[in-house]
Amino acid sequence: MRRPTHPRRYPRHPLDEDLRVSRRRLGRPRRNRRRRRIPLLVWLLAILTVEVVAVGLKDPRFNLARIEVQGVEVLTEEQVVRRSGLRPGKNLFQIRLKEARQRLLEVPAVADVTLHRRLPNRVLVRVHERQAMACVAAKNALFTIDATGIAFRKDAKPPRGLPLVTGLETKPLQLGGRIDAERARELREFVEAAAEYPQRGVPRISIDQNGNLCFNSAELGYQVRLGPAVQLKEKLALLAALERxxxxxxxxxxxxxxxxLEAPAWKPKKVALATNDHAGESRPVAPSGETLHGRGGFAQD
Structure with missing residues (x-):
């Protein structure tokens, strides 16, 4: 006869069951004690926090006494403090820094700003101003713009060290306004490409309604017509090779x-006329080493 494979079960003794029940009963009070301790600690921390806040709101040592401003060049510290709306004497914990930041972001010259509380009585304002890229001659005035084309400063005359952009006089511009996004992109690409050739000086840039660029400068002495704002680095590199x-x-x-790029052209200055003393006639005089049809291997207009 085949024996069963499962183990044989014996009846449980009543004492074993009583031991299990007693163990469960002994363990319950410990868990209950732990559960009671956790809410008690939470309540104590909450009460302590409320007391600290109440003391901080009433203690005059936490009243705003100083506002520190960092990162300003276009704006002054007084302008930043006035536009932020922060007033000395107000409790440091009652100041709404988000609202102060929003007011400062409305200033055209401010690209970004952060405000931090510094205990016991200071507020630190870090201002990131817009970086000047060029001066644009609009219909109504001159404006300094950043790389995104936003006008953030009105100028009485072109600032030193900034290229002057003409050709956009058909439309007025206001502080905080933006020039056409495509024109801003073309100007930004040109300024970045021209930065590799600082010896040419600060250029005067002209841009027409079709986006064709040309520039000149006092150091350069002649006009450079670049056409559409494509392959600007290659065009300026070719200009450097021609100058060499x-x-x-x-x-x-x-x-x-x-x-x-494949067919650069140039136009010489007006040719001087020399008088033939013997025949009483005038004839064109070409500079030494140059014909009237241009030289250097590229076409003459």
């Missing part, structure tokens, strides 16, 4: 047209 190959181009050239 023609060291006297400043005295000879009226403008260089780099609209097409």
């Amino acid at each position: 190959s023609l060291p006297d181009i400043r005295d000879r050239c009226q403008y260089i047209d780099l609209s097409c």
Whole structure:
């Protein structure tokens, strides 16, 4: 006869059941004590927090006494404090820093700003101003714009060290306003590309309604027509190569047209007329080493 594979079960003794019940009963009070301790600690911490806040709101040592401003160049510290709405004497914990930040962000010259409480009685204001990219001649005035095209400063005359942009005089501009996004992108790309050639000085940039660029500067001495704002780095590199190959181009050239990289062109300055004393006639005089049809291997207009 086959034996069963499952283990044989014996009846439980009544004492074993009583031991299990007693163990459960002994363990319950411990758990209950732990559960009672946790809410008690929470209540104590809550009461302590309320007391600290109440003391902080009433203690004059926490009244705002000083406002520190960092990162301003276009604005003054007084302007920042006035526009923020912060007033000395108010309790530090009652000041609404979010509202003060929102008021400062409405200032055209402010790109971003952060405010921090510094115990016991200070507020630190860190201002990130817009960085000037160019001065734009609009219909109504001159404005300094940043890389995104936002006008954040009104100028009586072009600031030193900034390129002057013309060709946008058809529309008025206001502080906090923005020029056309495409024109701003073209200007930004040109300024970034021209930064590699600081020896040319601060350029005067002209941009037409089709986005064609040309520039000039006192150091350069002639006009450079770049055409559409594409391949600007390549066009300026070609201009540098032409200047190296023609060291006297400043005295000879009226403008260089780099609209097409494959076919650059240039126009010489007006040719002087010399008088033939023997025949009483005038004849054109070409500069030494240059024909009237241009030189240097690129076309003459």
